[in-house]
Amino acid sequence: MSPLARSANMRVLLTGATGLLGGALLELLLAEGHEVRCLVRAESPNASRLDAGLVEILRGDASDEEDLYRALKGADALVHVAGIEHSPSVVRAARRAGVERVLVVGSTSVHSAYAFRSSPKLEMEELVRGSALAWTIVRPSMIYGSELDKNVHRLLRFLDRSPVFPIFGPGTNLWQPVYYEDCARGVLEAAKRPVSVHRSYDLPGAEPLTYLDLVKTAAWALGREPRIVRLPIEPVRRALVAAERLRLPLPVDSGQVTRLREDKAYPYEDARRDLDYAPRPFREGVALEVSRLRRLGILRS
Numbered sequence: 001m002s003p004l005a006r007s008a009n010m011r012v013l014l015t016g017a018t019g020l021l022g023g024a025l026l027e028l029l030l031a032e033g034h035e036v037r038c039l040v041r042a043e044s045p046n047a048s049r050l051d052a053g054l055v056e057i058l059r060g061d062a063s064d065e066e067d068l069y070r071a072l073k074g075a076d077a078l079v080h081v082a083g084i085e086h087s088p089s090v091v092r093a094a095r096r097a098g099v100e101r102v103l104v105v106g107s108t109s110v111h112s113a114y115a116f117r118s119s120p121k122l123e124m125e126e127l128v129r130g131s132a133l134a135w136t137i138v139r140p141s142m143i144y145g146s147e148l149d150k151n152v153h154r155l156l157r158f159l160d161r162s163p164v165f166p167i168f169g170p171g172t173n174l175w176q177p178v179y180y181e182d183c184a185r186g187v188l189e190a191a192k193r194p195v196s197v198h199r200s201y202d203l204p205g206a207e208p209l210t211y212l213d214l215v216k217t218a219a220w221a222l223g224r225e226p227r228i229v230r231l232p233i234e235p236v237r238r239a240l241v242a243a244e245r246l247r248l249p250l251p252v253d254s255g256q257v258t259r260l261r262e263d264k265a266y267p268y269e270d271a272r273r274d275l276d277y278a279p280r281p282f283r284e285g286v287a288l289e290v291s292r293l294r295r296l297g298i299l300r301s
């Protein structure tokens with residue numbers, strides 16, 4: 001029987017299970033009764049997030065073909081969340097292990113007009129597409145929703161503490177962040193459904209919103225009304241470039257500031273049609289994140 005035909009109960013090798021998206025995906029896989037083996041780096045500081053009673057934990061690195069090959073023995077499918085840059089070892093190990101069904105998590109940054117951002121990921125996607133595997137590529141937009149995210153979590157903490165919020169440029173560029181559990185649901189459906197073989201899907205949030213609206217919605221969820229201060233982008237970008245030449249440690253890099261000029265809005269008709277993908281609006285997701293961060297004592301108010 002093909003792995004896809006018995007996808008009701010897959011034996012899955014999952015990478016990235018100690019992270020934001022992989023952790024949510026692991027919960028969904030287990031809730032559906034799939035057997036999950038997690039490949040976790042020996043030096044992972046987060047291995048304690050996994051319950052060895054519920055999942056098999058194998059130590060290894062996703063950039064290492066041998067580690068992956070060893071971990072793939074007996075698996076029906078590989079769900080690779082730990083970074084599309086490991087695609088060379090992922091493709092080779094899956095072929096050697098005879099595991100055809102491979103889902104790789106990429107990023108909507110392949111759509112960026114800035115080659116420094118899109119090219120490396122496009123190159124990896126080409127490698128996956130050129131393989132003889134039953135591949136699927138999914139591309140989350142910016143993922144948020146818990147203390148593990150590296151964006152909205154920080155934004156909320158800043159807004160929680162500061163009555164003033166600085167914005168680079170007019171703040172009119174578009175963003176479409178996706179709640180981590182919605183994204184994980186999309187990844188799971190893509191891994192399970194035969195229709196997704198040899199297809200790529202963008203998995204963004206429900207709708208694009210301007211950066212200004214994103215900040216105001218996050219502040220609303222906190223019950224705050226910060227004073228917005230606009231800073232010009234170009235001098236800031238040039239200052240960052242100069243600081244990078246001096247190798248100074250910086251909270252943001254010039255590439256991130258350059259990309260602030262770019263709209264990050266993504267239609268997702270394909271995912272809606274094939275995967276029943278229905279992410280929640282940012283307003284709902286950020287309210288959930290605020291509740292969670294308050295429960296954890298991460299937010300003061």
Ligand SMILES: NC(=O)c1ccc[n+]([C@@H]2O[C@H](COP(=O)([O-])OP(=O)(O)OC[C@H]3O[C@@H](n4cnc5c(N)ncnc54)[C@H](OP(=O)(O)O)[C@@H]3O)[C@@H](O)[C@H]2O)c1
Binds near residue numbers: 015017045
């Ligand atoms: N977060 C976003 O906004 C965003 C947006 C678009 C696309 N994505 C993509 O979505 C995926 C998941 O993102 P995330 O936010 O969940 O990331 P994350 O929270 O940083 O988690 C990354 C996970 O990958 C594991 N990992 C990293 N390198 C590994 C390696 N060489 N071998 C084995 N495991 C390794 C980490 O394990 P340790 O416990 O050892 O650190 C962790 O479990 C990534 O592929 C990312 O590129 C993320």
